[in-house]
Amino acid sequence: DTGVSQNPRHKITKRGQNVTFRCDPISEHNRLYWYRQTLGQGPEFLTYFQNEAQLEKSRLLSDRFSAERPKGSFSTLEIQRTEQGDSAMYLCASSPQRAPREQYFGPGTRLTVT
Amino acid sequence: QKEVEQNSGPLSVPEGAIASLNCTYSDRGSQSFFWYRQYSGKSPELIMFIYSNGDKEDGRFTAQLNKASQYVSLLIRDSQPSDSATYLCAVPPRGGGNKLTFGTGTQLKVEL
Numbered sequence: 001d002t003g004v005s006q007n008p009r010h011k012i013t014k015r016g017q018n019v020t021f022r023c024d025p026i027s028e029h030n031r032l033y034w035y036r037q038t039l040g041q042g043p044e045f046l047t048y049f050q051n052e053a054q055l056e057k058s059r060l061l062s063d064r065f066s067a068e069r070p071k072g073s074f075s076t077l078e079i080q081r082t083e084q085g086d087s088a089m090y091l092c093a094s095s096p097q098r099a100p101r102e103q104y105f106g107p108g109t110r111l112t113v114t
Numbered sequence: 115q116k117e118v119e120q121n122s123g124p125l126s127v128p129e130g131a132i133a134s135l136n137c138t139y140s141d142r143g144s145q146s147f148f149w150y151r152q153y154s155g156k157s158p159e160l161i162m163f164i165y166s167n168g169d170k171e172d173g174r175f176t177a178q179l180n181k182a183s184q185y186v187s188l189l190i191r192d193s194q195p196s197d198s199a200t201y202l203c204a205v206p207p208r209g210g211g212n213k214l215t216f217g218t219g220t221q222l223k224v225e226l
Binding site for chain 1: 118122146148150156157158159160163202204206211212213214215216217218219
């Protein structure tokens with residue numbers, strides 16, 4: 001049973017550029033979550049999917065952020081017109097249907113906006 | 115008041131001692147609680163969860179709930195240097211919804 005995988009692991013981009021991250025959940029998990037974590041803070045919820053449906057989005061998720069999970073398997077998180085304040089670790093987690101709150105995290109994508 | 119609060123530490127304990135980490139929560143109706151361990155530079159790892167119906171023990175880890183005072187504790191017995199990490203407490207919303215609200219974490223240092 002492989003864990004949650006995320007790509008890329010690191011991304012350095014210039015302010016104003018668009019970036020896209022990918023998350024592959026644990027295969028039998030139908031729920032997928034995106035969180036963001038900055039230094040010294042706990043992860044902050046961004047959005048979550050049940051299968052392909054995006055069921056909840058945080059107010060933190062401005063209109064520059066969009067997430068998709070088109071076939072209910074992998075998910076992408078896109079940030080348009082990046083700002084320095086977007087620099088953070090972007091974490092993906094997944095959970096099984098039987099225990100939706102037991103969330104297992106991937107290794108994260110560290111974004112640095114210069 | 116924050117939904118989930120933790121003392122940032124660091125909490126230093128000698129090897130072999132019991133480490134006690136606390137997390138307070140604001141919603142009296144919260145029914146489940148999750149503990150994650152996060153090593154520096156790594157992602158959070160789920161190590162323990164409990165529900166409002168009782169405490170739970172798993173190996174060297176014990177999670178205890180005090181509903182009256184609205185806090186949940188994580189006890190680590192026979193602490194090892196490899197337990198040195200940040201421990202995050204997380205609480206889901208009461209009722210529906212599955213997002214977790216995390217505390218800022220407590221840094222634990224186990225000293226030789």
